[in-house]
Amino acid sequence: MRRPYITLLSANALSVTGNMLSILAVPWFVLETTGSAVLTGVASFATTFPMVISAAFGSTLVDWLGYRAASVLSDLISGLIVLAVPALFLTTGLSYPLLLLLLFLRWLTATPGETARKAMLPDLATAAGVRIERATAAYDGVCRGSAMVGAPLAGVLILWIGPSMLLLVDGVSFLLSALLVAAGVRRTARGERDPGGYLNDLRAGLTFLWQDRLQLSATAMVVVVNLLDTGVTQVLLALYARDVVGDPRAFGLLTGALGAGAVLGTIVYGAAGARLPMRLTYGLCFFLAGVPRVLVLALGAPFPVALAVTALSGFAAGGINPILGILQYGRIPAPLRARVIGAMTAAAYAGMPIGGLLAGSLTALTGLGATLLAFTGVYAVISLPPFFCRAWRELDLDRSPGEQQ
Structure with a gap:
């Protein structure tokens, strides 16, 4: 049956759209109310640090609860927390410390839902008769498409209704996602519990990841890229839109173009990826996804040029997550799926809290242009391992991981 599979993709689209609205609304809200790049970086830290904690320690609970129940509960709680931000701002008032606390709790509770939906995908795709290669591309495509729609929409809505009311839309999107999964996705099996309890289950996921050299290496690479992406998306683009272009819509347009x-x-990878060398494709996509779009901003190119280059970088980025998804679903045993994916997610998120703080602090010290150039250099260096490191040769051996499940 395709209905649960389509419902899962739809629910994830709502959740990702809401996340994108929040990602753009929060830094603009902080800049608008404080005028401080450093405080904007601190708010970014409050957004990303709980994602690391939740992905690391909550994924085992996702296996225990079952993927469907965990997804619904996560979206319901996080949606209510988000709704509290505009409610407080418009009534009793919202202090900066309280905003940080709500941001922390919002992302602490939202991340298990993301893990649960991703863990559900292989079973629902199999039931729908969809190959795992196409399912991972579709899942990532829905996430990308939601970001594409959500980012420019957020830029317009910031001007129209303001960043605080934009968070109201974010909260509603989470509640709708919870409703869709509860009503349209069948109950899934729980992961196996170790008689030794929670810590043994948590250790099992970490041990599996540690012993898989390829996935461990890929995860380490993503750690650095996510650090950079967080600094660019949540701090540097907001500052670029305010100080260089002078229009919040530029913030949304650049993110939407990506x-x-x-x-x-x-889409192109889903159609042609089977004919491409995975290792070289992965490395080239990483380089093109990061370096050109930040370098063009650092060089002060006209905004239309920056927009076009950003779109091209986004095209390259489209092949990264499907390849990672194929590796995960082909190599991770089903009973360990949520906890291993959670461990990888936690590791991948580990640098994100630093990214916002680093971008805000470095900009305050050296200026926006110098910070963008520094980020460009790190993007270039982190793209090199797939071309030179021995562990990455295994990537070309995982040509048909869907058949290994």
């Missing part, structure tokens, strides 16, 4: 290019890249 998403639009990535949607097209995901």
Whole structure:
């Protein structure tokens, strides 16, 4: 049956759209109310640090609860927390410390839902008769498409209704996602419990990841890229839109162009990826996804040029997550799926809290242009391992991981 599979993709689209609205609304809200790049970086830290904690320690609970129940509960709680932000701001008032606390709790509770939906995908795709290669591309394409729509929409809505009311829309999107999964996705089996309890189950996921050299290496690479992406998306683009372009819509358009290019890249990879060398494709996509779009901003190119280059970088990024998804679903045993994916997610998120703080602090010390150039250099260096490191040769051996499940 395809209905549960389509419902899962739809629910994830709502959740990702809401996340994108929040990602753009929060830094603009902080800049608008404080005028401080450093405080904007601190707010970014409050957004990303709980994602690391939740992904690391909550994924085992996702296995225990079952993927469907965990997804619904996560979206329901996080949606209510998000709704509290505009409610407090418009009534009793919202202090900066309280905003940080709500941001922390919002992302602490939202991340298990993301893990649960991703863990459900292989079973629902199999039931729908969809190959795992196409399912991972479709899942990533939906995420990219939601980002593409959500980012420019957020830029417009910031001007129209303000960042605080934009968070209201974010909260509603989470509640709708919970409703869709509860009503349209069948109950899934729980992961196996170790008689030794929670810590043994948590250790099992970490041990599996540690022993898989390829996935461990890929995860380490993503750690650095996510650190950079967080600093760019949540701090540097907001400052670029305010100080260089002078229009919040530029913030949304650049983020949306990245998403639009990535949607097209995901579609192209889904159609032609089987004929491409995975290792070289992965390395080239990483380089093109990071370096050009930040370098063009650092060089002060006209905004239309920056927009076009960002879209091209997004196109390259479209092939990254489907390849990672194929590796995960082909190599991770089903009973360990949520906890291993959670461990990888936690590791991948580990640098994100630092990214926002680093971007805000470095900009305050050296200026926006110098910070963008520094980020460009790190993007270039982190793209090199797939071309030179021995562990990455295994990537070309995982040509048909869907058959290994």
